[in-house]
Amino acid sequence: MSHAGAVERAFREESGRVLATLIRHLGGDFELAEDALQDALAQALRTWPRDGVPANPGAWMTVTARRRAIDRIRRERMLADRVQALQTLMDLEQTAGPDPDDDSAVGDDRLRLIFTCCHPALAIEARVALTLRTLGGLTTAEIARAFLVPEATMAQRLVRAKRKIATAKIPYRVPTDDVLPDRLAGVLAVVYLVFNEGYAARDGDRLVRADLCDEAIRLGRLLAQLMPDDAEAAGLLALMLLHDSRRAARTDSAGRYVALPDQDRAMWNAERIAEGTRSLDRALRLRRPGPYQLQAAIAALHATAPSAEATDWAQIAQLYAELARRAPSPVVDVNRAVAVGMACGPQAGLAVLDALAADRRLAGYQPFHAARADLLRRAGNVGAAAAAYDRAIELSDNAVERGELERRRAALHPA
Amino acid sequence: MPQYMLLIYDDPTASPAPDSPEAQKEFAEYGTFTEDIRSNGQFVSGAPLQRTDTATTVRVNGSGEAVLSDGPFAETKEWLAGYYLLDCPDLDTATAQAARIPAARHGSIEVRPVMEIPGM
Numbered sequence: 432m433s434h435a436g437a438v439e440r441a442f443r444e445e446s447g448r449v450l451a452t453l454i455r456h457l458g459g460d461f462e463l464a465e466d467a468l469q470d471a472l473a474q475a476l477r478t479w480p481r482d483g484v485p486a487n488p489g490a491w492m493t494v495t496a497r498r499r500a501i502d503r504i505r506r507e508r509m510l511a512d513r514v515q516a517l518q519t520l521m522d523l524e525q526t527a528g529p530d531p532d533d534d535s536a537v538g539d540d541r542l543r544l545i546f547t548c549c550h551p552a553l554a555i556e557a558r559v560a561l562t563l564r565t566l567g568g569l570t571t572a573e574i575a576r577a578f579l580v581p582e583a584t585m586a587q588r589l590v591r592a593k594r595k596i597a598t599a600k601i602p603y604r605v606p607t608d609d610v611l612p613d614r615l616a617g618v619l620a621v622v623y624l625v626f627n628e629g630y631a632a633r634d635g636d637r638l639v640r641a642d643l644c645d646e647a648i649r650l651g652r653l654l655a656q657l658m659p660d661d662a663e664a665a666g667l668l669a670l671m672l673l674h675d676s677r678r679a680a681r682t683d684s685a686g687r688y689v690a691l692p693d694q695d696r697a698m699w700n701a702e703r704i705a706e707g708t709r710s711l712d713r714a715l716r717l718r719r720p721g722p723y724q725l726q727a728a729i730a731a732l733h734a735t736a737p738s739a740e741a742t743d744w745a746q747i748a749q750l751y752a753e754l755a756r757r758a759p760s761p762v763v764d765v766n767r768a769v770a771v772g773m774a775c776g777p778q779a780g781l782a783v784l785d786a787l788a789a790d791r792r793l794a795g796y797q798p799f800h801a802a803r804a805d806l807l808r809r810a811g812n813v814g815a816a817a818a819a820y821d822r823a824i825e826l827s828d829n830a831v832e833r834g835e836l837e838r839r840r841a842a843l844h845p846a
Numbered sequence: 847m848p849q850y851m852l853l854i855y856d857d858p859t860a861s862p863a864p865d866s867p868e869a870q871k872e873f874a875e876y877g878t879f880t881e882d883i884r885s886n887g888q889f890v891s892g893a894p895l896q897r898t899d900t901a902t903t904v905r906v907n908g909s910g911e912a913v914l915s916d917g918p919f920a921e922t923k924e925w926l927a928g929y930y931l932l933d934c935p936d937l938d939t940a941t942a943q944a945a946r947i948p949a950a951r952h953g954s955i956e957v958r959p960v961m962e963i964p965g966m
Contacts, residue, residue: 552941598959599957600936601937602937606938
């Protein structure tokens with residue numbers, strides 16, 4: 432353990448857990464908890480390289496951050512609402528161990544933290560940033576890079592969110608049963624948004640973007656573990672793992688996008704597929720289907736098929752139809768058309784798309800035109816395919832994807 | 847105990863016409879709601895306001911004179927129609943109560959924590 436990077440990595444592993452408990456002990460004070468943890472990191476950077484990493488880094492961090500919080504409360508002008516927090520911390524100092532809470536209490540703390548960070552009273556960008564900062568332990572600079580905004584903007588977004596939590600008194604607790612399903616759906620949406628931000632092969636720093644996928648999966652595992660009776664939590668984890676299993680195969684050595692049928696299946700991550708399939712099975716056993724489970728089931732059919740041709744497209748088309756019923760969206764409709772086109776031929780797929788064309792939202796939706804172009808090409812209608820490719824290329828804001836569409840457009844042969 | 851101001855913004859074009867059965871039903875709902883928050887101790891104060899065409903805006907100019915003008919400070923589609931000031935332990939409690947205010951169905955309720963000033 433010789434340099435700062437290694438200390439920071441070891442520190443980050445535990446930071447979400449430590450922070451979650453510290454926030455509870457401080458009566459929901461995010462800023463004080465984060466400042467105290469930051470002090471502890473500064474101390475670790477001084478002492479760990481010299482003395483070695485403590486046997487239990489989490490316990491060391493908990494005790495150190497708690498003492499730094501006491502220092503800070505004493506140093507700052509004593510505010511009435513901090514008296515209670517100081518008393519709690521002093522009581523904890525008297526107890527022998529680093530933290531008298533058992534594992535389940537710590538688990539509950541992390542759930543509280545997730546629900547607070549993803550509270551609907553915060554703007555969606557703030558929920559994402561706060562979740563990554565506090566639970567993921569990503570630095571503000573890293574989050575700013577990942578979302579392509581200036582670091583100062585991201586820092587301000589985080590500060591504003593924490594101020595609102597403190598000032599408006601957003602409660603630090605797991606919601607009551609009557610609102611829990613809604614609120615959990617909101618949490619899952621934040622995690623999936625983080626994943627998609629990382630998974631979408633947009634321009635930007637690829638490495639950081641892969642980090643977002645890993646972070647989302649880590650949060651997904653945590654939620655599935657902390658809410659074992661929720662089928663959609665397990666379904667979302669399965670979905671992310673199964674998508675992520677294809678990450679390496681989605682671009683070729685030159686960084687070009689490779690569509691699913693053309694991917695080298697040997698490059699798919701078998702470990703991710705196995706974990707994803709297990710999580711999907713666990714979700715399905717709870718017998719409460721939902722959109723994440725349906726999407727995961729589709730991803731699982733792809734992941735376990737020996738080739739694009741040998742994929743159970745009829746089953747996939749059916750799952751998309753069910754998904755469209757539960758969570759209607761143009762994305763789902765277009766995907767269903769593609770699956771129908773694979774299962775029953777390009778004309779059948781085009782028929783599905785034609786039925787959708789009345790939806791004005793699709794006029795500017797790039798995947799609609801890309802799917803239509805592919806189906807027209809397969810149906811032998813070169814002229815119409817070229818026009819559809821042109822429209823899709825015009826609408827694409829993604830260099831990798833645009834390159835692929837241009838390649839396909841150029842490969843069209845007059846019939 | 848923190849206090850929250852529930853500012854009721856209503857859209858006159860969307861709210862039920864005065865004296866209509868819907869308006870009477872809403873009036874009764876306000877009664878039930880107010881009774882509820884009185885009996886659970888959350889109610890601090892609250893009142894409906896007269897329409898914005900009765901509003902007068904006051905500014906004091908550079909010479910210290912009060913300048914009055916007819917009408918509300920800002921012309922918007924939604925106007926401030928009333929308020930409740932509640933004692934609530936946290937934001938979730940306050941927003942849950944805000945959702946019970948009838949105007950939330952055709953207007954919106956802005957929930958703002960009251961600034962606590964020691965000694966006041």
